[in-house]
Amino acid sequence: MDKPHDPITIKEAAALAGKSLDTIRRWRKSKGLEGWREPGNPTAPVLLSKSQLLQVAADAAYAHTLAEPPSAPVKRKAAATSAWTSAGVIAALQANLGDLRDERDHLRQVLDSTRAEADQLRHELKDTRAKVRALEAQLNQGKRGLLSRLAGAAGFGG
Numbered sequence: 001m002d003k004p005h006d007p008i009t010i011k012e013a014a015a016l017a018g019k020s021l022d023t024i025r026r027w028r029k030s031k032g033l034e035g036w037r038e039p040g041n042p043t044a045p046v047l048l049s050k051s052q053l054l055q056v057a058a059d060a061a062y063a064h065t066l067a068e069p070p071s072a073p074v075k076r077k078a079a080a081t082s083a084w085t086s087a088g089v090i091a092a093l094q095a096n097l098g099d100l101r102d103e104r105d106h107l108r109q110v111l112d113s114t115r116a117e118a119d120q121l122r123h124e125l126k127d128t129r130a131k132v133r134a135l136e137a138q139l140n141q142g143k144r145g146l147l148s149r150l151a152g153a154a155g156f157g158g
């Protein structure tokens with residue numbers, strides 16, 4: 001697996017998603033949430049991709065809204081936990097949105113810089129083409145002069 005640029009620990013993931021450590025561990029197995037350790041350090045904490053976690057959390061929250069309502073009345077504590085979990089997912093999505101906006105702004109700066117560099121290269125190409133045309137004109141003029149002298153020396157000139 002390529003390591004993503006947004007690693008977080010399982011503990012941070014649980015806090016971000018508003019879920020328990022066990023739930024995050026289950027998501028690693030059941031939902032394909034990939035994790036890794038720093039190479040050469042088997043005791044390092046398992047790291048997860050923050051963006052992948054947020055996607056899994058959003059998918060789980062969406063799936064939860066599609067589930068059939070329970071037949072028994074919902075207990076107050078369960079309702080509060082569900083609301084807190086939804087708030088955690090919303091907060092996590094808002095944090096991810098902020099990260100995506102930062103990345104978008106960075107990419108815009110890179111694009112602007114690349115455009116400026118492309119404009120400079122176009123200008124240099126235009127200058128180089130003008131120099132090539134001037135050199136070709138000098139070369140053609142030199143050829144004509146040389147041919148004229150050769151023709152004169154051979155007695156073909158006027």
